[in-house]
Amino acid sequence: MAIELRWCASLLDPSFPAEHYEALRQRLAASTPFNHLGWLHAAEQALQPGQRLAVLLGWQGEQLRMCLPLVHSREAFGPVRLAVVRHLGYPLSDRIGLLNELPAAAAAQALRAIRRHLPHAVLQLNEIPDAQASTPWLACWARRSSTFERRLACRVPVHQISAADAQEVSGDPRYKLRRARKRITACGAVQRRVLADASNIDALLDAISAVEAASWKGDDEVGIFSGPQRRLWMYQALRALAEQGMVCLVLLELDGRCISYRLGLLERGRVYDYNLAFCPEYRELGSGRVLLDELIRWGLEAGWQHIDASRVSLDNSSHQLHERQSASIAHWRLSCCSWRPSGICLGLALRSWQWIKPRLRAMR
Structure with a gap:
């Protein structure tokens, strides 16, 4: 059956095939909460001046078989x-x-369409999981790029929830948990589980964004609620996911006030541990590890299968799930440099830096 590629200017356009998109998302196991249409609607509305969205749709007959929402912008490279x-x-x-x-036969056709419609120096895909980063599609795109870079972004720890989680964790984490629980009990704080919905999500977001603003993430302006663009995005996205029962939180509250939290995004029995923060005056409680344990126990009771760290630092990650991980998932950043003069020059610069960087390290 013939393949037809079409462009759509917006996911919010009434002509966008939302029902077909959701059917496609449900068919593909690689889909995550970050592919949910509510999340992407919010991302589109948070685009900045100079960023342009174009959505490439691939059809076979009456069935939507591909959707790539792509953002074109200009970024500084040196x-x-x-x-x-x-x-x-x-x-x-x-x-x-x-x-x-x-x-896979459609891969080259799709890449040509992207290069014609969105002329660029580089097409960069971030946070692509291992299973998708080596598909025949991306192998085809690599062969048709002036330079192709496949760089490891991080290795995410994963915990498979099992009956053993009903018991106290063993080893050093056991003593860290016991000490943290004693400190929490001594100060009078209580834990609370919340599966957010349309009726409570705004109050929850107000509470946790206040905690993040008071934390080091707020001070350094690196939090998910930092700045008007991110705050708008998070509020709209998490409202949409909460309406679908996809937002779960474990809170630590003192006198009715949230002082620490973990925010998870839930889909298909997998929880993505997306964000956490705590008020700096309560840093000595060690609440993060206790709330993670509470999230795991909640997952055991609710029948969830996995908890992922969602994303961690590439080097020296301090995520507490490392203590309990049963597997890991690699995330990759894929860069396809075009054959435009700017793409060729950028590719040469990238290859040169890859040659120079290890030698600079050796000299240091």
């Missing part, structure tokens, strides 16, 4: 600004599934 294309959701989407079930 002293120059170059045209870049990214998947909608960067940089706050922690794991993107490429929603594509077209045959």
Whole structure:
């Protein structure tokens, strides 16, 4: 059956095939909460001046088989600004599934369409999980790029929930948990589980965004609620996910006030541990580890299968799930440099830096 590629200017356009998109998302196991249409609607509304969205749709007959929402913008690379294309959701989407079930024979056709419609120096896809980063599609795109870079972004710890989680964890984490629980009990704080819905999500977001603003994330302006653009995005996205029962929180409250939290995004029995923060005056409580244990126990009772760290630092990650991980998932950043002069020059610069960087380290 013939493949037809079409462009759509917005996910919010009434002509966008939302029902077909959701059917595609449900068919593909690689889909994550960051592919949910509510999340992407919020991401689109948070785009900044100079960013342009274009959605590439792939059809076979009456069935939608591919949807790539792409953002075109200009970004600084050293002293120059170059045209870049990214998947909608960067940089706050922690794991993107490429929603594509077209045959590999369509890969070159899709890449040509992107390069014609969105001329760029580099097409960069961030936070692509291991299983998708080596597909025939991306192998085809790599062969048709002036330079292709596949760089490890992080290795995410994963905990498989099992009956053993009903028992107290063993080893050093046991003593850390016991000490933290004693401190929490001594100060009178209590834990609370909340599965957010439309009636309570705004109050929850107000509470946790206040905690983040008071934390080091707020001071450094790196939190998910930092700045008007991110705050708008998070409020709209998490409202949409909460309406679908996809937002779970474990809170630590003192005298009715939230002083620490973990925010998870839930889909298909997997919880993505997306964000946490605590008020600095209560840092000595060690609440993060206790709330993670509470999230795992909640998952055991609710029948969830996995808890992921969502995203961690590439080097020296301090995420507490490392203490209990049963597996890991690699995230990759894929860069496809075009054959435009700007893409060729950028590719040469990237290859040169890859050659120079290890030698600089050796000299140091």
